[in-house]
Amino acid sequence: MNHIVLFEPEIPQNTGNIMRTCVATNTKLHLIKPLGFVIDDAHLRRSGVNYIDKLEYEIYENFQDFQEKNPGVYYYFTRYGHKPHTSFDYSNKNGENLYFIFGKESTGIPKEILQKDLEHCMRIPMTDKVRALNVSNSVAIVIYEALRQQDYNDLLREEPHKGADYLERD
Numbered sequence: 001m002n003h004i005v006l007f008e009p010e011i012p013q014n015t016g017n018i019m020r021t022c023v024a025t026n027t028k029l030h031l032i033k034p035l036g037f038v039i040d041d042a043h044l045r046r047s048g049v050n051y052i053d054k055l056e057y058e059i060y061e062n063f064q065d066f067q068e069k070n071p072g073v074y075y076y077f078t079r080y081g082h083k084p085h086t087s088f089d090y091s092n093k094n095g096e097n098l099y100f101i102f103g104k105e106s107t108g109i110p111k112e113i114l115q116k117d118l119e120h121c122m123r124i125p126m127t128d129k130v131r132a133l134n135v136s137n138s139v140a141i142v143i144y145e146a147l148r149q150q151d152y153n154d155l156l157r158e159e160p161h162k163g164a165d166y167l168e169r170d
Helices: 012-025 042-047 062-068 111-120 135-148
Strands: 002-007 030-034 055-059 074-078 098-101 120-123
Touching: 002 012, 002 055, 012 030, 012 098, 012 135, 030 062, 074 111, 074 135, 098 135, 111 120
Parallel strands: 002 030, 002 098, 030 055, 074 098, 074 120
Antiparallel strands: none
């Protein structure tokens, strides 16, 4: 199973967007405290409109609390990583839990955490004109790469509301 982990997220709009992405991709969200907002914050709800009640998520007191409760493979996203996010095999043939960990908007994931698993630290390639992508964009890029490698698991390939033949109809 795929999991998105937000280490000390600060901006409710980003987390709300990530919540929507998690619902759309059948991905569990893990939030590590401290949070820069309250979970029922109006900004958070506006970004995750109508989806929060469908979200599977859990909140942890700290990173150690998260680690103790979640065995699996951890992947860390940092602008200091040396490997592109596409260099890993996320096909998950062994059925392991895959955790994609993103840091807080202002400072990322602490160096002390990253140094313990340099092999799984990666970077989304980009120019030198920006420091980093928005975290909600990064989450979307990464989870869809994992899902692509997993043949999109059980996600729908056709629009369910207006019908698969919507474009063909007059």
